[in-house]
Amino acid sequence: MDKVFKDFANFINSELSEKGIRLLMGIFQSENLFPRFKEEFAGKKMHDAQIGGLMHHTTKMLKIAKILVENEPRMLQIEGFTDLLYLGISLHDIGKVYEMKLGVYQPNSFVTHRTLGTEMIAKYKDLICQLYNETFYYHILAIINGHHGEYGERPQTLLAYIIHLIDMLEANTTGAFDRIENKEFSNRAGLNAVLVNGANLVI
Numbered sequence: 001m002d003k004v005f006k007d008f009a010n011f012i013n014s015e016l017s018e019k020g021i022r023l024l025m026g027i028f029q030s031e032n033l034f035p036r037f038k039e040e041f042a043g044k045k046m047h048d049a050q051i052g053g054l055m056h057h058t059t060k061m062l063k064i065a066k067i068l069v070e071n072e073p074r075m076l077q078i079e080g081f082t083d084l085l086y087l088g089i090s091l092h093d094i095g096k097v098y099e100m101k102l103g104v105y106q107p108n109s110f111v112t113h114r115t116l117g118t119e120m121i122a123k124y125k126d127l128i129c130q131l132y133n134e135t136f137y138y139h140i141l142a143i144i145n146g147h148h149g150e151y152g153e154r155p156q157t158l159l160a161y162i163i164h165l166i167d168m169l170e171a172n173t174t175g176a177f178d179r180i181e182n183k184e185f186s187n188r189a190g191l192n193a194v195l196v197n198g199a200n201l202v203i
Contacts, residue, residue, distance in 0.1 A: 041103035
């Protein structure tokens with residue numbers, strides 16, 4: 001957990017603008033989110049269903065996003081794009097700290113972490129508009145609401161769609177390796193998937 005948190009903090013401090021850091025740290029500190037963010041599961045049974053899973057899932061998504069930015073320079077030509085991308089990823093699942101408690105769904109979880117995250121971010125509309133603008137605020141909400149794609153509300157913006165794809169890639173990759181380790185994965189021939197030479201090749 002300490003290593004993952006260090007990775008997360010280093011990423012935020014190096015990739016976000018000064019006002020992006022101010023916004024994210026302001027929200028996390030005001031809501032006392034750090035303890036919950038560091039310990040909460042990313043899911044009950046799916047990817048990163050373990051202590052620290054939410055932070056781990058988020059950090060892995062940030063690293064994937066940085067590679068996309070490096071491979072698509074047009075992203076850098078849009079003012080505020082990378083701040084919105086990295087803030088959106090950092091906040092897309094933040095409602096899980098209210099939806100679950102160490103992987104156990106809470107009584108209000110029927111509204112899902114997307115609604116709970118939106119409800120929390122709404123308290124910081126003035127701060128977001130002050131640092132960026134109202135459109136930026138609504139883009140954050142669109143990301144939180146649309147990051148599940150076909151499994152929830154469809155993405156309505158480019159950033160929500162990109163973050164949905166990153167979310168699915170990271171979750172499905174982690175989930176596949178989880179199933180392999182638990183011997184729950186099979187190929188088309190019905191044979192158990194195996195790791196060759198430790199973890200170098202999956203067949």
